[in-house]
Amino acid sequence: MNKYIGVLKRTQMFAGVIDDEISSMLSCLGARIKSYKKGEYVLRQGEHLRDIVVLVDGNLHIQKDDYWGNRSILGQIAVGELFGEAYMAPESSALLNDVVAVEDSTVILFDVRRIITTCPSACRFHAMVVQNMFFVISEKNKRLVQKLGHMSKRSTREKLISYLSEEAKKQNNASFTIPFNRQQLADFLSVDRSAMSNELCKMRDDGHLEFDKNQFKLL
């Protein structure tokens, strides 16, 4: 687990906490490590979650498949980001989505209750982690609101524009890479892949953007 201290140090959750402190906090917070192969389920819809899941290597998707096999992707977790913040309240622990490793992945799990309850042994930085968590959850909420902003657009084209412009803004560059292939992007925006592909090409022909694979450039 110690080999990932460098990764943890750079997460928002542990912002301002030094290596030595992280190391001692691992036990204080009941940390455990787990690895998953590409395609494996990290968590399943309906499961009860009592941990905060921090991704230290790989790539996760939060998604849901309906009865007819339609998939919708709620979001993506990149290295350093975490999952499970929505299930910290004691009563609301039944997961609404699956969490799937889209690449070989490694996560570190922290016991939720140990995070929100400041420990008696009072490791110095516990209070800072609590405050960091506030900001992390707050950020997460904002991202969900942004996603709702994309989804509330009526046409496929508008959804694409909404999503791509925000991605450009987030990466602070008109050229940027998205973490999805076409099918995944369609599942993320809840539209049909072929229709979306069509629309992307039209937008390209209209001179609004250029793309190659998952690399885009807004014009």
Next chain:
Amino acid sequence: MNKYIGVLKRTQMFAGVIDDEISSMLSCLGARIKSYKKGEYVLRQGEHLRDIVVLVDGNLHIQKDDYWGNRSILGQIAVGELFGEAYMAPESSALLNDVVAVEDSTVILFDVRRIITTCPSACRFHAMVVQNMFFVISEKNKRLVQKLGHMSKRSTREKLISYLSEEAKKQNNASFTIPFNRQQLADFLSVDRSAMSNELCKMRDDGHLEFDKNQFKLL
């Protein structure tokens, strides 16, 4: 402000805090009170928010209007609920939506920084409010995820089913009232009102539900 202590006491934010303590916390948390007439803007998109807004009377909608006048409703704030939790992180304070009073409303504002920073004078229940806020944000997060669940459905009918069943579940009754009229519900689900109205009537004719105004019953 003191006339609303009874309301505050029943909010999740102040769960477990007694009247006297709330009263003293009001100044500790830099509380201010504001009232709005029906139709007035409480907050506007792009504004910078440094407060948590608790609704103590009335009804608020969180919404956004685009250039062409299309409105989309992100959510509704009922008495006792709060707004602003997505903007607690110092860098993310630019509002993504308007907040509008859909009835005459009264809110109490709390300085965010005073909430997350435990005060030196250490009012006894401050720590409890901090923990409560964790749960509130977490709940909000869950609600956003649920809304994304509805929005990710491909057809108007499925969106309606998704929303209405959840509402029934939330109110723990097959008969329930929704906080929207038809146009508002359409704006909430991002569909056309007339098409939605049509679909609702078809669903009624198919024997799936009954409704009268904003009172629904699932069969």
Next chain:
DNA sequence: ACAAATCGGTTGTTTTTACAACAAAAAGGA
């Protein structure tokens, strides 16, 4: 290197939704 699987784009058809216009019913105000 080869076969198999995945991925992205294209096209035609069907289904669904948006849009516009209107009428009946209900609510609100003078």
Next chain:
DNA sequence: TCCTTTTTGTTGTAAAAACAACCGATTTGT
């Protein structure tokens, strides 16, 4: 109460999206 405004349902048409099927290119595994 009566008039005005708002709300809801209805219908027809136009536009858009979903669906299905296919192909070529790329990637992956052996």
